[in-house]
Amino acid sequence: MAVKTPKPTELAQIEHSPSFTGWMDVPVQFREGVYCHAGKPKNLEAVGLPNPREWAVPDEDWALPSDWMEIVRQGFKDRLDRYRSFHVFMDICVRCGACADKCHFFIGSGDPKNMPVLRAELIRSIYRGEFTTAGRILGKLAGGRKLTVDVLKEWWYYLFQCTECRRCSVFCPYGIDTAEVTIIGRELLNLIGLNTDWISAPVANCYRTGNHLGIQPHAFKDMIDFFVDEIEGVTGVRVSPTFNRKGAELLFVTPSGDVFADPGTYTCMGYLMLFHALDLDYTWSTYASEGGNFGLFTSHEMMKRLNAKMYLEAKRLGVKWILGGECGHMWRVINQYMDTMNGPADFLEVPVSPLTGTKFHQAASTKVVHIAEFTADLIKNGKLALDPSRNDDLVVTWHDSCNTARGMGFFEEPRYVLKNVVNHFYEMPENTIREQTFCCGSGSGLNAGENMEIRMRGGFPRANAAKYVHEKHGVNMMSCICAIDRAVLTASMQYWVPEVGVCGLHELVANALIMPGEKERTLNLRGEPLPGVEEEEDV
Ligand code: SF4
Numbered sequence: 001m002a003v004k005t006p007k008p009t010e011l012a013q014i015e016h017s018p019s020f021t022g023w024m025d026v027p028v029q030f031r032e033g034v035y036c037h038a039g040k041p042k043n044l045e046a047v048g049l050p051n052p053r054e055w056a057v058p059d060e061d062w063a064l065p066s067d068w069m070e071i072v073r074q075g076f077k078d079r080l081d082r083y084r085s086f087h088v089f090m091d092i093c094v095r096c097g098a099c100a101d102k103c104h105f106f107i108g109s110g111d112p113k114n115m116p117v118l119r120a121e122l123i124r125s126i127y128r129g130e131f132t133t134a135g136r137i138l139g140k141l142a143g144g145r146k147l148t149v150d151v152l153k154e155w156w157y158y159l160f161q162c163t164e165c166r167r168c169s170v171f172c173p174y175g176i177d178t179a180e181v182t183i184i185g186r187e188l189l190n191l192i193g194l195n196t197d198w199i200s201a202p203v204a205n206c207y208r209t210g211n212h213l214g215i216q217p218h219a220f221k222d223m224i225d226f227f228v229d230e231i232e233g234v235t236g237v238r239v240s241p242t243f244n245r246k247g248a249e250l251l252f253v254t255p256s257g258d259v260f261a262d263p264g265t266y267t268c269m270g271y272l273m274l275f276h277a278l279d280l281d282y283t284w285s286t287y288a289s290e291g292g293n294f295g296l297f298t299s300h301e302m303m304k305r306l307n308a309k310m311y312l313e314a315k316r317l318g319v320k321w322i323l324g325g326e327c328g329h330m331w332r333v334i335n336q337y338m339d340t341m342n343g344p345a346d347f348l349e350v351p352v353s354p355l356t357g358t359k360f361h362q363a364a365s366t367k368v369v370h371i372a373e374f375t376a377d378l379i380k381n382g383k384l385a386l387d388p389s390r391n392d393d394l395v396v397t398w399h400d401s402c403n404t405a406r407g408m409g410f411f412e413e414p415r416y417v418l419k420n421v422v423n424h425f426y427e428m429p430e431n432t433i434r435e436q437t438f439c440c441g442s443g444s445g446l447n448a449g450e451n452m453e454i455r456m457r458g459g460f461p462r463a464n465a466a467k468y469v470h471e472k473h474g475v476n477m478m479s480c481i482c483a484i485d486r487a488v489l490t491a492s493m494q495y496w497v498p499e500v501g502v503c504g505l506h507e508l509v510a511n512a513l514i515m516p517g518e519k520e521r522t523l524n525l526r527g528e529p530l531p532g533v534e535e536e537e538d539v
């Protein structure tokens with residue numbers, strides 16, 4: 001059972017003083033509330049991951065394969081040979097410390113091994129000790145050490161306290177990307193069956209049923225049908241989505257978090273309303289029913305396998321291009337990996353908006369357009385009737401999701417949409433937004449129930465910035481374009497700044513959207529009275 005999470009006042013007492021002992025001499029101490037449960041064998045078996053067995057994190061014996069050391073050494077060597085960036089990152093850190101205080105986990109926990117420089121050093125020290133002549137001979141004197149079970153445990157503990165957000169890399173004068181080091185470190189751990197179940201279960205589910213919750217196609221369709229009824233109740237308009245329809249112009253893929261968890265569900269209703277208002281020729285797929293890619297948190301190979309379904313389904317259905325919903329890691333994978341992993345998608349066309357004729361040149365290679373750029377283009381070309389006053393009960397701020405903002409340079413399009421659908425918008429402080437945005441605190445597969453303490457610690461800097469604009473401008477809503485953010489920030493706002501809610505961008509778009517044939521709107525998508533309506537009814 002998960003331990004009780006300390007109160008915010010207790011958690012905010014953070015000690016940032018250095019240890020008097022060398023870091024290599026500080027053994028890892030597993031504390032409940034900080035780590036996720038171990039991956040279950042059935043989930044590893046489902047996708048052929050190595051060493052499926054029952055094990056628990058507090059166990060002394062993690063039931064590793066007898067040749068684990070050789071497997072990790074060989075895996076390390078393979079990756080040094082294969083990824084030039086990884087090899088360079090192992091060599092060039094000058095310990096300047098510019099990254100040290102930039103990680104939300106270090107800020108929120110004060111644990112020195114959560115400084116990006118030291119997190120990477122956990123792996124770099126093995127590189128030196130096992131793969132360089134100086135390190136092999138001089139050991140600790142050259143910053144090297146040998147692989148041991150304790151080292152593995154330390155890796156596991158701290159690599160699953162990194163959300164691979166890449167904030168530290170923005171400040172590194174050498175461009176070292178600790179997120180990439182974490183990605184490869186986790187990949188090495190996966191070679192010997194050291195996973196977390198909050199990652200391996202979604203991976204297995206995505207592989208088996210197409211989405212991370214393991215929802216069967218008929219249940220997926222039932223959920224969308226439920227939204228159809230809800231939308232009709234609010235607008236009087238019955239939208240008519242199609243599923244697995246061959247010959248549609250577009251395939252729409254969004255994270256399944258939008259379909260199954262509030263507040264993402266309101267965003268999902270927003271997509272349905274927008275597409276209906278545009279009379280868009282699109283279809284959902286019940287096979288590619290997950291935009292998110294938990295393979296990214298596991299290994300490059302797993303990322304590739306899970307990503308493949310989007311192109312496979314686009315080909316099967318014969319669409320022209322793919323429109324993607326609001327998600328973080330879905331877009332990091334599309335933007336940075338999809339074309340080389342599973343492309344080129346020569347069977348698709350360079351995306352052109354059927355409403356405005358705009359050619360999305362930035363998607364010329366992936367053939368996937370982000371819904372925020374699609375909607376921004378619609379607004380710019382006067383294709384949407386909008387009444388932003390319907391969102392006048394909200395004072396909104398914008399959370400740049402790490403993967404879309406830092407990962408894609410996607411800063412202006414969502415802000416442009418937002419400013420056209422709300423009247424009250426305020427930015428959080430400059431050093432916490434855009435490229436310098438702070439992570440939600442639980443991305444990259446850390447959004448479990450049992451590690452709530454570290455999640456709240458990691459979410460502290462983001463929440464602190466939200467608290468600032470709440471107190472200064474009365475901000476009461478944080479909007480974002482990431483399904484994990486919507487789940488994670490809801491919990492961390494409730495914990496740190498309960499006055500601030502969380503929503504997706506297209507929930508706000510849909511509230512403001514004047515749909516052809518709609519009845520007089522009195523409710524927003526959450527079923528709450530629109531601003532002004534309550535007073536009128538009282539009179
Ligand atoms: S990638 Fe993000 S979570 Fe990981 S060390 Fe860097 S700042 Fe911290």
Ligand code: SF4
Pocket residue numbers: 092093094095096097098099100116117171172173174175176
């Ligand atoms: S900023 Fe870069 S070079 Fe400096 S300590 Fe961090 S990783 Fe090393």
